[in-house]
Amino acid sequence: MGLLRRIRETGRAAEPAPPRPEGDVPEKARELGGSVQVRCVDAGSCNGCEIEIAAAFNPVYDAERYGARQVASPRHADVALVTGPVTRNMAEPLRRTVAAMGEPRLVVAVGDCAINCGEFAGGHGVEGAVADVVPVDLTVPGCPPEPDAIVAALRRVTGR
Amino acid sequence: MSAIPAALATATTLGGAGALAGLGLPYRLRVPVVGLLTAGAGVAGAAAGVAALGGSRWATDLPGLLPLVGTHLAVDALAGVFMAVAGAVVVAVAVYGVGYAAGHGPHGLGSRTAQAMLPLFALTLVLVPAAASVSTFLVLWELMALVSLLLVLAEHRERASVRQAGVWYAVMTHLGLVLLLAAFALFAARAGGETFAALRAGAHTVSPTVRGLVFVLAGLAFTSKAGAVPLHAWLPRAHPEAPSPVSALMSTAMVNLGVYGLIRTGLDLLGGGPAWWWLGLIAVGGVSAVYGILQAAMASDLKRLLAYSTSENMGLVFIGVGACGLFTSYGDRPLAALALAAALLHVVNHAAFKALLFCAAGSVVRSTGLRDLDRLGGLRSRMPATAGLFALAALGAVALPPGNGFISEWLLLQSLIHGLQVPGVAVAVVLPLSVALIALSAGIAAAAFVKALGVGFFARPRSPRADGAREAPPLMIAGMGLLAAACVALALVPGLLGDALDRAVSAIGLPGSGALSGGGVRVRLTDISASLSPLWVVAALAVAIMAAVGLPRLYGRRRRRMNARLWDCGGGAPTPRMAYTATSFAEPLQRVFDDVLAPEQDLNVTPVRESAYLVERVRFERRVPDRIEHRLYEPVLRALAGTGRSARRLAGGSVHLYLGYGFVGLVVLLVALAVGW
Numbered sequence: 001m002g003l004l005r006r007i008r009e010t011g012r013a014a015e016p017a018p019p020r021p022e023g024d025v026p027e028k029a030r031e032l033g034g035s036v037q038v039r040c041v042d043a044g045s046c047n048g049c050e051i052e053i054a055a056a057f058n059p060v061y062d063a064e065r066y067g068a069r070q071v072a073s074p075r076h077a078d079v080a081l082v083t084g085p086v087t088r089n090m091a092e093p094l095r096r097t098v099a100a101m102g103e104p105r106l107v108v109a110v111g112d113c114a115i116n117c118g119e120f121a122g123g124h125g126v127e128g129a130v131a132d133v134v135p136v137d138l139t140v141p142g143c144p145p146e147p148d149a150i151v152a153a154l155r156r157v158t159g160r
Numbered sequence: 161m162s163a164i165p166a167a168l169a170t171a172t173t174l175g176g177a178g179a180l181a182g183l184g185l186p187y188r189l190r191v192p193v194v195g196l197l198t199a200g201a202g203v204a205g206a207a208a209g210v211a212a213l214g215g216s217r218w219a220t221d222l223p224g225l226l227p228l229v230g231t232h233l234a235v236d237a238l239a240g241v242f243m244a245v246a247g248a249v250v251v252a253v254a255v256y257g258v259g260y261a262a263g264h265g266p267h268g269l270g271s272r273t274a275q276a277m278l279p280l281f282a283l284t285l286v287l288v289p290a291a292a293s294v295s296t297f298l299v300l301w302e303l304m305a306l307v308s309l310l311l312v313l314a315e316h317r318e319r320a321s322v323r324q325a326g327v328w329y330a331v332m333t334h335l336g337l338v339l340l341l342a343a344f345a346l347f348a349a350r351a352g353g354e355t356f357a358a359l360r361a362g363a364h365t366v367s368p369t370v371r372g373l374v375f376v377l378a379g380l381a382f383t384s385k386a387g388a389v390p391l392h393a394w395l396p397r398a399h400p401e402a403p404s405p406v407s408a409l410m411s412t413a414m415v416n417l418g419v420y421g422l423i424r425t426g427l428d429l430l431g432g433g434p435a436w437w438w439l440g441l442i443a444v445g446g447v448s449a450v451y452g453i454l455q456a457a458m459a460s461d462l463k464r465l466l467a468y469s470t471s472e473n474m475g476l477v478f479i480g481v482g483a484c485g486l487f488t489s490y491g492d493r494p495l496a497a498l499a500l501a502a503a504l505l506h507v508v509n510h511a512a513f514k515a516l517l518f519c520a521a522g523s524v525v526r527s528t529g530l531r532d533l534d535r536l537g538g539l540r541s542r543m544p545a546t547a548g549l550f551a552l553a554a555l556g557a558v559a560l561p562p563g564n565g566f567i568s569e570w571l572l573l574q575s576l577i578h579g580l581q582v583p584g585v586a587v588a589v590v591l592p593l594s595v596a597l598i599a600l601s602a603g604i605a606a607a608a609f610v611k612a613l614g615v616g617f618f619a620r621p622r623s624p625r626a627d628g629a630r631e632a633p634p635l636m637i638a639g640m641g642l643l644a645a646a647c648v649a650l651a652l653v654p655g656l657l658g659d660a661l662d663r664a665v666s667a668i669g670l671p672g673s674g675a676l677s678g679g680g681v682r683v684r685l686t687d688i689s690a691s692l693s694p695l696w697v698v699a700a701l702a703v704a705i706m707a708a709v710g711l712p713r714l715y716g717r718r719r720r721r722m723n724a725r726l727w728d729c730g731g732g733a734p735t736p737r738m739a740y741t742a743t744s745f746a747e748p749l750q751r752v753f754d755d756v757l758a759p760e761q762d763l764n765v766t767p768v769r770e771s772a773y774l775v776e777r778v779r780f781e782r783r784v785p786d787r788i789e790h791r792l793y794e795p796v797l798r799a800l801a802g803t804g805r806s807a808r809r810l811a812g813g814s815v816h817l818y819l820g821y822g823f824v825g826l827v828v829l830l831v832a833l834a835v836g837w
């Protein structure tokens with residue numbers, strides 16, 4: 001009983017939904033109807049971005065309430081969330097992952113590294129930015145980007 | 161004028177001619193001519209069986225044929241079932257065997273000895289049920305054992321393991337013969353005659369103890385021939401090592417004769433007996449069914465798997481025969497008739513699908529040289545006909561509709577479930593237990609055959625030899641086609657056998673069960689008001705499958721399709737080594753039955769010299785030994801070897817000692833005679 005009362009008294013713990021982010025919903029994302037399955041690919045990041053992505057899906061930022069959901073296989077996914085500069089070893093797997101996704105598919109490059117190799121530009125194992133390997137639809141700048149920014153990018157895809 | 165004598169005479173002539181042709185003809189002519197004559201003998205044998213099933217009987221004495229006792233032959237409907245099954249299997253296997261032996265060169269099955277023995281084996285399989293006296297029966301029985309032994313040994317040049325299997329088979333089959341001799345000698349001496357008619361007439365004058373002893377001895381011998389535990393050890397050795405056409409014959413027609421012998425002796429000659437006989441038989445059947453199929457599910461050798469599955473099916477048949485005897489001893493004759501009809505129908509069904517399975521396995525072995533499921537795979541696209549036929553037969557073996565095994569197991573379960581109305585504590589305990597055992601064995605059978613088909617024929621080839629597999633030659637496929645047609649017919653219209661089975665059941669004095677009445681399309685059990693229409697089951701299943709497969713296609717055509725490569729987690733393409741093997745498929749089941757199977761495993765880790773933390777080589781080994789064999793046979797074998805070693809000391813090499821033995825023996829004999837008589 002005590003627990004139930006506690007729940008009632010506490011109410012919502014998540015942050016109130018911020019206003020809709022600027023920018024239009026990308027053309028391809030319209031077909032998805034506001035429900036987006038997300039597959040993360042770490043193409044060589046320092047894991048800073050991964051921590052923020054994890055935070056974006058936690059109960060506070062709660063990306064799921066906007067219709068974005070993480071899945072385990074690209075076969076189920078509409079969006080690839082790619083982090084880090086693309087290393088040589090990950091270039092081919094990244095291409096295959098994107099190719100394995102059904103149409104329509106979107107690629108979101110998360111973090112400065114993913115956009116322009118950031119900190120690791122010119123490194124010997126670095127193949128290039130994500131856009132050099134697969135076509136990118138959205139970017140989320142920052143090193144690492146804040147969870148808010150990631151959620152905002154996902155909201156642009158879900159349109160909610 | 162009955163057709164039976166003419167048909168049997170034709171079979172004998174053709175079989176004999178086949179044996180001579182096998183001995184005399186050069187290699188090129190030998191195989192086709194022997195195949196033709198064997199098939200002819202099979203046709204004649206099947207015709208005799210069908211005639212007997214049609215209601216004609218025949219008996220004759222040929223006094224001059226065997227010294228002292230003469231030969232007695234008689235054919236009734238019960239013998240007819242086994243004759244017809246043996247004949248039919250022989251026809252299909254003979255056609256298949258021509259294709260099998262043709263490419264193999266003049267060794268193996270194509271050799272002079274093997275080709276001479278094959279028609280003889282076929283002939284004895286047809287003739288054993290016709291024997292109507294102890295001596296005739298035993299002579300034919302022993303001839304069948306010897307001829308099949310020679311056939312098991314046919315490929316001894318190719319594999320050393322064949323010889324060991326031959327030794328096992330020779331010893332165990334003769335152990336069975338000794339038991340049989342003892343049983344029949346005792347029985348004939350007490351009943352006052354050695355023809356079956358005399359035994360039948362004199363059975364009620366024999367004391368219960370002797371009758372029990374006869375049943376136990378003969379039961380051990382016959383269940384051993386049928387591959388039931390505990391005397392089954394020869395079967396998983398000899399059946400895989402024999403050339404595949406021979407395996408097919410042994411695993412169907414020959415094991416069937418074990419069932420025949422038991423029905424003939426227990427229910428007919430001894431005229432039934434007390435409940436404990438049949439409870440014992442049901443126990444043997446139940447244990448064989450579950451243990452056999454469990455070992456089959458563990459086996460990764462394709463033919464060994466099939467051999468163990470024979471153990472299982474014979475176990476099911478023995479449950480049926482045991483239930484029949486049990487119901488008879490409690491006086492419920494209609495139910496007894498139903499149980500026996502179910503058992504006989506399962507004999508027929510098992511013969512059809514097991515012969516086909518062994519033939520299909522044979523074409524795999526012939527094409528790849530492999531029996532190890534772990535190294536096969538990918539055969540569906542390389543040998544499509546063989547794979548399809550194997551799948552058809554496997555459907556029969558798993559006892560699910562629409563396979564043919566389903567109907568006989570359904571009948572068997574019906575008879576057991578309705579047997580609960582029979583009073584008695586033992587019945588109330590044993591029947592539900594055997595129902596559970598049958599259900600368990602059917603479930604494990606499904607796993608075993610999914611493994612055999614899925615791992616052996618689907619996926620990608622796991623070895624170069626499997627990769628290079630070629631489809632079997634047309635004659636082999638034709639032989640398998642005959643068996644497949646039989647499987648399909650048995651699955652769709654088992655009711656056609658209704659009258660024949662009724663006659664077979666009434667041949668031992670039970671009322672016809674009417675189990676499979678209804679003009680073939682319907683199976684209706686008159687006494688317990690249950691019915692089943694296999695044809696409708698199949699039709700409904702076919703419609704459901706077509707809907708499940710067809711609708712998405714129709715619907716999917718409107719959408720754009722694209723081909724994508726297999727999702728491999730972004731890494732390299734999966735290699736065949738990543739696929740499920742037979743061993744890995746069976747592993748979960750093996751864990752469940754850990755206590756029963758007691759697998760042994762060895763893990764050997766070799767570190768590199770510089771550091772104990774870096775591993776150079778890991779060697780993992782796992783065996784699932786036959787535990788009954790382990791526990792039961794090895795102590796006996798050890799004791800025998802020990803006795804032999806100590807007995808060697810008796811023969812010291814001194815002539816005086818040997819003369820002394822002779823003298824002592826003579827004196828003991830004289831004293832015994834003087835005192836005893």
Ligand code: SF4
Nearest residue numbers: 045046048111112113
């Ligand atoms: S953007 Fe920053 S946090 Fe993200 S992977 Fe690159 S260095 Fe790490």
